[in-house]
Amino acid sequence: MRKVSKTILVTGGAGYIGSHVCIALLDAGLDVVVVDNLSNSNKASLERVQSICGRSLVFRHADIRNEEVIYDILRACGVTAVIHLAGLKAVGDSNVRPMTYYENNVLGTMRLVSAMKRAKVKTLVFSSSATVYGIPRYLPLDEKHPLGPTNPYGRTKLFIEEMLKDLYRSDDDWRIGNLRYFNPVGAHESGLVGEDPLGVPNNLLPFVAQVAIGRREKLLIWGNDYDTPDGTGIRDFIHVVDLASGHLSALRHLRQPGVLTVNLGTGNGSSVLEVIRTFEAVSGRSVPYEIGARRAGDVAICYADPTLAKQALCWKSTRSLKQMCADHWRWQLQNPNGYPGTELKVRGVVQACLPSRLSVRS
Ligand code: NAD
Numbered sequence: 001m002r003k004v005s006k007t008i009l010v011t012g013g014a015g016y017i018g019s020h021v022c023i024a025l026l027d028a029g030l031d032v033v034v035v036d037n038l039s040n041s042n043k044a045s046l047e048r049v050q051s052i053c054g055r056s057l058v059f060r061h062a063d064i065r066n067e068e069v070i071y072d073i074l075r076a077c078g079v080t081a082v083i084h085l086a087g088l089k090a091v092g093d094s095n096v097r098p099m100t101y102y103e104n105n106v107l108g109t110m111r112l113v114s115a116m117k118r119a120k121v122k123t124l125v126f127s128s129s130a131t132v133y134g135i136p137r138y139l140p141l142d143e144k145h146p147l148g149p150t151n152p153y154g155r156t157k158l159f160i161e162e163m164l165k166d167l168y169r170s171d172d173d174w175r176i177g178n179l180r181y182f183n184p185v186g187a188h189e190s191g192l193v194g195e196d197p198l199g200v201p202n203n204l205l206p207f208v209a210q211v212a213i214g215r216r217e218k219l220l221i222w223g224n225d226y227d228t229p230d231g232t233g234i235r236d237f238i239h240v241v242d243l244a245s246g247h248l249s250a251l252r253h254l255r256q257p258g259v260l261t262v263n264l265g266t267g268n269g270s271s272v273l274e275v276i277r278t279f280e281a282v283s284g285r286s287v288p289y290e291i292g293a294r295r296a297g298d299v300a301i302c303y304a305d306p307t308l309a310k311q312a313l314c315w316k317s318t319r320s321l322k323q324m325c326a327d328h329w330r331w332q333l334q335n336p337n338g339y340p341g342t343e344l345k346v347r348g349v350v351q352a353c354l355p356s357r358l359s360v361r362s
C-alpha cells in the first residue's frame with residue numbers, strides 16, 4: 001500500500017517550543033519543513049533536533065511576511081498542514097513597540113494564510129496563549145471564560161484567533177486549531193534542546209536556571225503580597241515536551257473541518273516560591289532571591305481547565321513540576337551559555353560571521 005506522505009510546515013520551528021514540536025513530529029514519522037527568520041533563535045537548535053531524532057528536516061531561512069516565498073515553499077515541499085508558532089512574544093516589549101507586534105504577528109499570519117489558501121493547504125494549528133483571557137474572573141480558566149488581553153502581545157493572539165474563525169466562516173474546508181498555551185517550561189530530556197533567551201530572560205524558569213548556574217546573582221520575585229497561600233504568583237507550568245505532543249494530537253484530531261480552540265495546560269497551579277524550592281531540590285544549587293514590587297500587568301493566579309483538550313484531542317500533560325525543573329536544569333547545565341553563537345548574537349555580532357555546522361538543507 002502506498003504510504004501517504006504528510007509534510008508539516010512549522011513556522012518558528014527553530015525557537016523554544018518549535019524545536020520540541022519538530023522532535024514530536026519527526027518521532028511520529030512525519031516530514032518537517034521549518035521556516036524561521038531566526039530573529040529570536042539559533043539554527044543550532046535544528047541541528048540538535050535532527051541528531052536526537054536521527055532524521056533530517058528541511059530548513060528555510062525566511063520570514064512569514066513574505067507571502068511569495070512561503071507559497072513557493074508550500075508548493076515545492078508538498079506541505080499538507082502548518083503549525084504556526086512564528087511570532088514575537090515579549091509582553092513588556094509589546095507595550096513599547098505595539099506596531100511591530102501587530103505587523104509581525106497579525107500581518108505575518110495574514111500573509112501565511114494567504115499563501116496557504118493559494119497553495120490549497122487548509123489545515124492550520126496556531127499557537128495562541130492563555131494571555132487572551134486577561135484578568136481571571138473565575139478559576140480554573142476554561143475556554144468559555146471571557147476574553148480580554150491586557151497588552152498588545154495578547155491582543156495580537158486574540159485578533160489572530162478571531163481572524164481564523166472568520167476565515168473558516170468564509171470557507172468551511174479549513175481545519176483550524178487555536179491552542180492556548182499556559183506556561184511552557186522544561187526542555188527535552190536529552191538536555192540538547194531547550195529555551196535559550198537572548199539577553200535577560202523575561203520568564204521565571206530561565207531566570208531561575210541562570211541564577212542556579214551562576215550567570216545571574218539573584219532572582220527578583222515580583223511581589224509576595226498576592227492573595228495566594230505564600231503570597232507569590234501562581235501559574236500553570238507545563239512541560240514543553242507535553243505541550244509539543246499536544247500539537248501532534250491537534251493534527252490528528254483536525255480531520256474534520258472546523259475551528260477548535262483549546263487550552264493546553266496541566267490544570268495545576270504552582271507558586272513562584274514552589275518553583276524555586278523544586279528547582280533547588282533537583283539541581284542541588286541555591287537560588288538566592290529578593291522580593292520586589294509587583295510587575296505591572298501580572299495576575300495573582302492563572303491555571304487551566306484542561307478538560308476540553310482531554311475530550312477533543314485525547315491529550316493530557318503527564319510530567320510533574322519536578323520533572324520540568326530537572327529537565328530545564330539538565331539543559332542549563334549542559335549549555336550554560338545556551339546554543340553556540342547565542343552570546344555573540346546578544347552582543348550584536350552578525351550571525352553570518354558564525355561558523356555553521358548546520359547539516360539541514362537551507
Ligand atoms: P521563540 O521566540 O523561541 O520562537 C518563535 C520563533 O519564531 C523564533 O525562532 C523566531 O525567530 C521566529 N519568528 C518570529 N517572527 C518571525 C517571522 N516574522 N518569520 C519567521 N520566523 C519568525 O518563542 P516560543 O516560546 O517558542 O513561542 C512560540 C510561539 O508560542 C509564539 O507564537 C508565542 O507567542 C507562543 N506562546 C509562547 C508562550 C511561552 O511562554 N513561551 C506562551 C504562550 C504562547
Ligand code: UFG
Pocket residue numbers: 089091129130131181182183202203204205207219220221222223232233234235272295298302
Ligand atoms: N516572575 C518573577 N520574577 C521573574 C520572572 C517572573 O517573580 O524574574 C514571576 C511573575 O511575576 C509571575 C510568574 O513568575 O508570577 C510567572 O511569570 P512569567 O513571566 O514566567 O510568565 P507569565 O505568566 O507572566 O507569562 C507567560 C508568558 C506569556 C504567556 C503567559 C501564558 O510570558 O507570553 O505565560 O499564561 F502569555
